[in-house]
Amino acid sequence: MSEPRSAPAAADRAKVRTLIGLTAELAAVPEVRRQGEGDVVDGVRVRRLVLTSPDGGDVPCLYLTPGSEGPWPGVVAVHQHNDEFHLGKSEPAGLAGDPTMAYGAAMARLGVAVVVPDLLGFEDRRAAGPRGERGYELLEAFHLLAVGTTLQAQHVRDVALAVSFLGTQADVTDRIGVIGHSLGGQVALFATACDPRIGSAVLSCGVGTVESFHRESVLHNPAWYVPGVIPAGDVPAVAAVAAGQTFWVSAGSADPLFPLDGVEAVVAGFPAGAAELHVFDGGHAFPPQVAGPATTWLARALGATVAG
Numbered sequence: 252m253s254e255p256r257s258a259p260a261a262a263d264r265a266k267v268r269t270l271i272g273l274t275a276e277l278a279a280v281p282e283v284r285r286q287g288e289g290d291v292v293d294g295v296r297v298r299r300l301v302l303t304s305p306d307g308g309d310v311p312c313l314y315l316t317p318g319s320e321g322p323w324p325g326v327v328a329v330h331q332h333n334d335e336f337h338l339g340k341s342e343p344a345g346l347a348g349d350p351t352m353a354y355g356a357a358m359a360r361l362g363v364a365v366v367v368p369d370l371l372g373f374e375d376r377r378a379a380g381p382r383g384e385r386g387y388e389l390l391e392a393f394h395l396l397a398v399g400t401t402l403q404a405q406h407v408r409d410v411a412l413a414v415s416f417l418g419t420q421a422d423v424t425d426r427i428g429v430i431g432h433s434l435g436g437q438v439a440l441f442a443t444a445c446d447p448r449i450g451s452a453v454l455s456c457g458v459g460t461v462e463s464f465h466r467e468s469v470l471h472n473p474a475w476y477v478p479g480v481i482p483a484g485d486v487p488a489v490a491a492v493a494a495g496q497t498f499w500v501s502a503g504s505a506d507p508l509f510p511l512d513g514v515e516a517v518v519a520g521f522p523a524g525a526a527e528l529h530v531f532d533g534g535h536a537f538p539p540q541v542a543g544p545a546t547t548w549l550a551r552a553l554g555a556t557v558a559g
Contacts, residue, residue, distance in 0.1 A: 402474040
């Protein structure tokens with residue numbers, strides 16, 4: 252899973268971290284509070300845990316492990332947005348919400364250990380502010396800007412804590428990936444660009460250029476709006492730093508939230524041969540005919556033995 256340790260690659264990643272205002276040490280090992288032995292759901296053991304960063308921030312997670320004996324590769328599964336703040340980690344884990352979003356559970360059934368964190372503002376990290384849960388997300392995003400960082404950086408840091416947790420597990424290998432839809436795909440891209448410990452990623456309907464969003468009058472979640480991202484080269488410049496990593500990118504041909512030309516621009520920004528773009532007939536979705544090959548690709552890219 253190791254990437255070439257060239258100075259330019261390391262410097263480019265550092266530029267992305269600086270752009271989003273990320274100063275935390277990504278390899279920091281979290282304190283772990285486990286909450287029981289969990290339950291077995293469709294052959295997957297589901298455990299609840301809380302990861303605490305060195306500065307005291309808590310990230311509630313679900314930890315999914317296969318029914319097969321380890322060691323397993325590891326994946327961080329990042330949930331979507333969809334303005335459903337009551338759903339976070341439970342949806343990719345297959346415990347609530349849209350069954351087509353249960354890609355974390357799907358990865359576990361493919362023989363991968365999976366951590367699913369709640370991002371700030373969702374499920375066990377939401378709050379009913381004076382303007383509701385959406386208002387709380389905006390409140391925190393604006394406050395982070397005011398102190399010199401971004402919500403995008405917070406999301407990347409949360410994923411890094413989950414990666415660090417996987418790295419401490421004796422039954423998990425050092426082959427680590429990330430998967431996400433919509434907000435999850437967005438966060439997966441930035442997390443992979445910032446963190447060379449992540450080897451492969453599936454980005455479902457979650458990448459595009461900020462300029463294309465503005466052109467088409469698409470108002471996205473506040474984490475997209477990183478100060479200076481457009482003059483820095485927009486999201487293709489983020490993709491360009493992903494040396495030694497591989498990506499499966501899916502996009503709906505009629506997705507109203509991610510104009511296809513913006514998606515194609517991001518994919519073109521990746522290092523040569525790093526990314527595969529899969530365009531399907533449809534909108535903003537992760538349909539089974541796309542999710543099945545995508546999760547299988549990721550499991551195999553990380554070294555899991557997958558039949559068929």
